Amino acid sequence: MLVLGVAACAPPPAGTDGAVTDDWPALPAATAFVPAASTCHESIEATGALADYAPVDCSATHRTETFHVGTYTGRAAAAATTPADGAGPAYGDCAKRASGYVGGEWRSAPLAVHVTVPPDAAWEAGARWYRCELTLRNPDDGEAVYRAASLRGALASVAFGCHRPDADEDILGPRLDCTKAHTAEYAGVWTARAGTTWERVWTDEAAMQNGCHTAIARFAKVPDDDYMRYRTGWYTIMPLRQQWEQGERGVRCFLWLDGERLTRSMRGAGTRGLPLN
Numbered sequence: 614m615l616v617l618g619v620a621a622c623a624p625p626p627a628g629t630d631g632a633v634t635d636d637w638p639a640l641p642a643a644t645a646f647v648p649a650a651s652t653c654h655e656s657i658e659a660t661g662a663l664a665d666y667a668p669v670d671c672s673a674t675h676r677t678e679t680f681h682v683g684t685y686t687g688r689a690a691a692a693a694t695t696p697a698d699g700a701g702p703a704y705g706d707c708a709k710r711a712s713g714y715v716g717g718e719w720r721s722a723p724l725a726v727h728v729t730v731p732p733d734a735a736w737e738a739g740a741r742w743y744r745c746e747l748t749l750r751n752p753d754d755g756e757a758v759y760r761a762a763s764l765r766g767a768l769a770s771v772a773f774g775c776h777r778p779d780a781d782e783d784i785l786g787p788r789l790d791c792t793k794a795h796t797a798e799y800a801g802v803w804t805a806r807a808g809t810t811w812e813r814v815w816t817d818e819a820a821m822q823n824g825c826h827t828a829i830a831r832f833a834k835v836p837d838d839d840y841m842r843y844r845t846g847w848y849t850i851m852p853l854r855q856q857w858e859q860g861e862r863g864v865r866c867f868l869w870l871d872g873e874r875l876t877r878s879m880r881g882a883g884t885r886g887l888p889l890n
Contacts, residue, residue, distance in 0.1 A: 791878040
């Protein structure tokens with residue numbers, strides 16, 4: 614006690630003013646958490662809480678890949694709560710960016726784009742980020758496929774091609790070399806009208822047929838007319854309901870010649886390759 618009392622009364626050391634509270638540097642401003650792009654994750658999440666954030670290197674086993682992190686702006690950023698399931702501008706932005714990331718039109722492969730958003734508590738605290746996610750899906754059941762490599766530039770290795778589907782079991786089957794016997798080939802995408810419900814698109818077979826006939830005609834370089842039904846059948850892969858609710862409207866279309874075995878691609882084959890039957 615005596616020593617402390619003497620020290621308190623002693624003059625300050627040379628070069629100091631004796632004040633002990635006015636020379637501390639200001640603490641840095643708190644920064645909000647923002648997830649990183651070019652990372653992979655084991656779980657697919659609609660909302661991404663900091664406590665659950667556990668990115669892994671894309672060479673490790675994972676199910677989803679963050680290929681871009683964007684920022685809500687304008688009216689979306691001014692919303693009082695987190696946009697539901699990333700619907701609206703976030704999904705549109707992610708869908709546009711995905712092709713550049715994988716090296717071509719992402720819908721030409723069994724890939725799914727989805728959006729992960731901040732939880733409500735983080736949104737209320739000012740978080741305005743959204744994660745653009747890519748997953749490779751099993752085309753037969755829609756389940757995410759585990760992989761241990763990035764999807765960056767990987768489109769050629771995962772794209773649709775020629776197949777031999779089992780329509781009775783609703784199974785597309787693996788991609789085959791088009792010189793091997795097959796009955797179907799990926800042709801392109803039909804985009805359903807905005808506002809179409811997921812339930813409606815399943816029951817509107819006429820719209821789906823017309824849309825896929827247009828995609829097939831463009832692919833095979835044949836007239837897109839009422840005679841398309843006599844040239845080829847069609848086979849589709851629909852987006853999952855969650856994708857549809859986020860804004861995806863692309864239906865994958867395959868030309869399908871049930872019972873006829875092809876041994877070449879029908880790309881640009883013309884009317885000789887796809888004659889009237």
